[in-house]
Amino acid sequence: MADSHRVSRALLFVALVCACTQPQPPAPREAPKVARPVAPTADAADADRVRDLQYAYDPEQCVTEGEALLRVQPNDHRARAWTIACVADSGRRLEAEALADKMIAELPDEPWAAFARVAVGLVDRDFPDAGALIASEPLTTALAYHPDVLQLRARALLAFDRTDDATTLAVAHPEALQPIHLRALFKRSNDARDQLPAALAEAEKAQGVPAVDAAAAAAQALTQAERHDDALKWMEKAIAASPASVRLRQQRWQLWQQAPGRSDDEKREAIVRDVDALLELRGQQPSALLAAAAILRELGQVERADTLERRIAGEFTDSPANEKLLYRRIAAELGPDGAPRPERTAELRAELAGFLARPQLHEPSLREEAGRLRFELLRADPATPPDELLAAIEFMRVAGRTDLESAHTDGPIALAERGVHLERAEALAREGAAAIERFGAELRATGLALEVCDILRRDRLGLNYDALGAVLLAAGRLDEAEAALKQSQEVSPGYPKSLARLAALARKRGDMDAAEGYLAAGFEQDVPGRENPCKVMLEQIYREEHGDLKGYEKFVEKIKARARDIRRAKVIAGKAASPAPAPAFALERLDGTKVGNDTLRGKIAVIKFWFTTCKPCIDELPEFEKLIKDYARDREVEFLTIHSGGETEEVAQWMREHKHAFPVLLDRGFCQKAGIAAFPTFWILDRDGGLAYSLPGAAPNMREEFAWRIESLRG
Template identity: 30%
Template sequence: MIWTAGLALLLSAAAGCERRGGPVILARAQAPAATEDPAATAAVEQVRRGYLGRDWWGCAQDGAALRAKYPDSARLQAWTILCVARSGGGALAQAEAMLAERPGDPWALFARAGALLDHPSRGKLEAIPAARAAMAALDEHPDAVWQLGRALIVHAPRIETAQFFAGRGGTTPDLLALELAFLIQSAEATEAQVLELAAKTRAADPNNVDADYAAAVWLMNRRRADQAGPLLVRALEQSPHATALHTQLWEALLQASDPAAAGDGKATAVDVPLVRERDDDADPSPSWEALLQASRRGPEARRATLDAAVASLLRARPDSPGAFKAAADVYETLAPELHAKYEAEILERFPDSHTAEWIRLEQIGRLTRAHHERQTKNTPDPAADALLAAQIEALLRERPPADPFQRAVLYMERYFLLRDDPKDAPEVLLSTVQAWIEVEPRNFHVLGDAALELAERTPYKREAEAVLRRAITQAEAMLREDRAQGLPQEFVDENANWLQGQLSSALGSVLLAQGRRDEAREAFAPVQALKQKSPQALVRLAAFAEAEGRIADAEQLLIEGLALWDGEKSCEEALRALYRRQHGNERGYARHRTRLEDAARAQRRAQVLATALAEPKPLPPFELPRLGDEALRSEALRGRVAVLNLWTTWCGPCVAEMPALQQLADAYAKDPDVAILTINAEPRTDELPAWLAERKVHLEVLLGARWTTDNGYNTLPMTLFLDREGQIVFSHEGASERLVEEFTWRIEALRAKGSPTPRPQIKRTASG
């Protein structure tokens, strides 16, 4: 499982696109007036400043009021529409109406381009051509150049965007801030580069909000709340009512005041509002240090600080659905009753807002997670499933989300319910899968599974093939876009191989279900050539081998899959069913499986040990607090074979393999030559002790969110195996179905490597 922090700029890069779609006006429109009423110009700057300060709801409201005073200002109307686009309103309809009222007006073209830029379905194809047309019509006005830059960040390949900034970057403070937003999305960006460009932006415009906000986001993504906090406070001084800034500051406070990062806890309570009550309030904003002191006094003080912050934001923005959503989110784990209260208020007061769409989707998401948990635990609840199905149906029928991604999620969840209830009508499964393929942006592997389910359970085999072939075509386009975006080549190649295995094997199975064996063999050929295959692909390959009479090959494929993560269930069922078909019953199956596994075990052990690094790497040094105990330095592990498992509570595979990891730790608990530890990578760990206690886990836990991120460990779970010299000899990404067995092989290989060296006597230091 690949994880990244859930904090990203709303200017996040999307996939590249073809340059087509949407009307483009090529003739140069009338140039804007050379002079404008100074009061109208000030009104434009007020709205524009609100937009660039990330107070999109506020600038939409201000713009609507100011337009009544200055109805002839096209630029004011255009910037107001841009604010509406970012705050979730009907911006495109407003832009089209403006263009109808002001045919050929360059600011109407600017407004339409801005509305398209944030449109969930049309933006990808139409935003960049519209932004180019607006820039040409406005004679490359700085506003239009800035908007094209943002359109490229959101919708163009990274190389094209980089070329834009290489030619135009640094010409205005707003373009500098935009370039900073682009920089922080790069995995290769360094702290020196980010902070240098932020300082350059700030020097060009001391009031530029993104100079601080973008740098803070980059720091927060690297678990550096202590550095991000002062930047967010300074950004709020310039834009005190911007919800985006408040949510980041609240998260920074929660991270930095976590017990793992709370220092000695010697702080006094400070009564500090996080929002100015009036725009003309001359009192200085509270310092980060004061806020941190208030929240570090203890859980009650931290909750009081957040309560005051939320209350003051809602007083300042009482009609903003985004502000209420921010309040709901911050209370999700701290105070579930307030989380539910604010969600209900959004649905009641702002039912047609984009925010309400997300709330409804999140509520269904919670129900679907409960459904999947029941499936895992084999505790069915037909009434709960019926309620979930009814809510999905009602949402798709009465309030279908405007965002195609949201609709895709609903169709996917509807498919899961249909898959788990074989009594549903085949035509319902067909219509669901066909509607799903129309809007799915990335989860094509699940669509492959759905198409195969359709072929195996219904008469619609040809329709299933059509869906699957379209999924393959769209997946290939997605991978091309990923490469154009400059994603790491290794990551894209790994994803491409995995997708090929999933989709090509599904296609082979669909063709086999139609009796088209020669075409199925052609579809399976690239899957057989893959070095790493998923359990699902192995089950499908085994079924094809059985169809060709290659029973021994089918058994070997399934035995291989048993040792892969999530393979025990699917491959065991297939192996047992194969034995039953060959022998008429299951007598002797257990002995047969044991013989097959014993024959394969030596080969698998050799494959595991062959993953040892040719040149072991030193473990990045650390001094990390133990959960509820003193700190541990990495030097203290010298002289022992050490296993370090990196994990989080929200990583499903991490949690699933934890019982096996506990079993391994128990087996070596009294062995002085072996140390088995875990490093939790979560920025907030105040609820971790209760989480572990509930699951009866007593592994040794180090708190290392920042250490994990700083050293590039971006795959979870990740397990590092150290020799006695503190060198990383093995590293294992992802979960392990045979964790105890395969980890033991690595441990014993390292134990046999030379004789034990004296362990250094290092005194533990107090955490903090």
């Protein structure tokens, strides 16, 4: 298992927390030291050229020129570091990691070697390496505040949504970090559209290589603002400065497809002309051939796309482009849900074996996904030899980057289900718990809210302890299994799989009442994509006891009532024993009237923290409005919402457009002061203004469970 785990906050928060986050300004820190001038060296211009090619979104040319430079100047450590970064950015991630590790081994005291490893860790924009962010800070002093390392540090901060920290650094080093300052301005304009004109005006001032990044950032922000024609104009500027960039050309093709006011034929002709122009410049570059083939196929030019793909497979067999092409063909064998098609299992297994046996694999995420798919196919086949199944799990253990579950949770459970390699299965599960704790520590070190980090950590630990319990159950170690499964429930309450295993264990001991209680506790839980194991077991038990399912529906109603009682008790248990006073606030509604703590005295107040671009916040608004309606005539209960960020007219216009009428207060920085990190978050204040309930994340069973909480405060 790799020691560092890459984290995509957008993915993790939506999938695991069901909450949005907005970057909050950190606590005040000591101002960064102003950069000291770096003494120029004879070969600085050559290394600058290598660096600038990466900044210009042209990593392939960066590699070509960097490698040529190093043949002449092998001791130019800065150029070597940037060349390694470009190797990673060109799609050769695994090779770049090996090159960085080799440089560190050869030059253990050379800061540019550490720079190379950090740069490689930040190449993946979806899954940046948390360890790279941590390692970037000491590098700033080790490299004497060189502009390159300041850029690296600032980009690391932006990768983890620490926009305010990046801005502070940019203000301290304006010449070195002009592109970062612009990136931060555009990032803020995504949430506050009124800031976009100022950001665009700043982008107009950019000169030289920074102008490429400024134009690309402007195009991205304008696209999010649905100003596609303006975005295209900025993208034209970027491409004029870096005409051979495949990445920029692909972004322009997407913009052309989205641009209004043009016919499909006009769009198609413009894109095909641009494809031809790119191939004229880079017709021997595999990434250009792959990009061209993909868009031509999308436009219906299948024969031409096939020709380009045959060139990739024939002339550039070991390239990242061919690796991606091969994996696309594997992915085409999967069903709509991403699972293997049963009728194509044999072919898919052969293709996966061939893919994983390639002499050089480049992209960690493709290697990881291919390993997971192979494991699933082997797991589904009862004829798979135990040693082959274990070998597939061990491969996932080594290849795992973003996926901790496959090797340390799904793998041990698969071995437990077959009763094979139980000793190794236990070791993998216990190793997984340690890996998850490291994952949690790295998340905290990135500056993410501790509350959110803990939710993510606990969610994964719940799955892992369940896997350990399954292994121990299979080994007949019932007391240890029970302890592990109860740990799963402690960190992830209501997880149906561990509840079903606890029920199975209780049945082994002859305690049917306890078994029924566990199954009732998990009966109403959702298990996406699968049957709820508590429901399955309950039906099985009933059939065994009665011979058929006659009367089962009446029995289920009894179980549902018991499940509801269990859930109600758990909900009420979340009330603070001695509610502390809620943080003081006095905020304006959209109509200008003020509401504060004093206004709410004597009432039970339900407060929702949200913002208009937070999908989980918006998804639950229909249920929230029904809840408000339930208490419309109840003078003892008041509902408020506090909108994070934004300006009065902007939020008011959104409310009008979406036909919402619930009360909205603008936070004016209150969310940060109050420590609100996840959105939505709900507060329920008692009559004395005490914070009785604090509920981060989207609220399931909202109307029923909030009614229980409100009634618990009537007193």
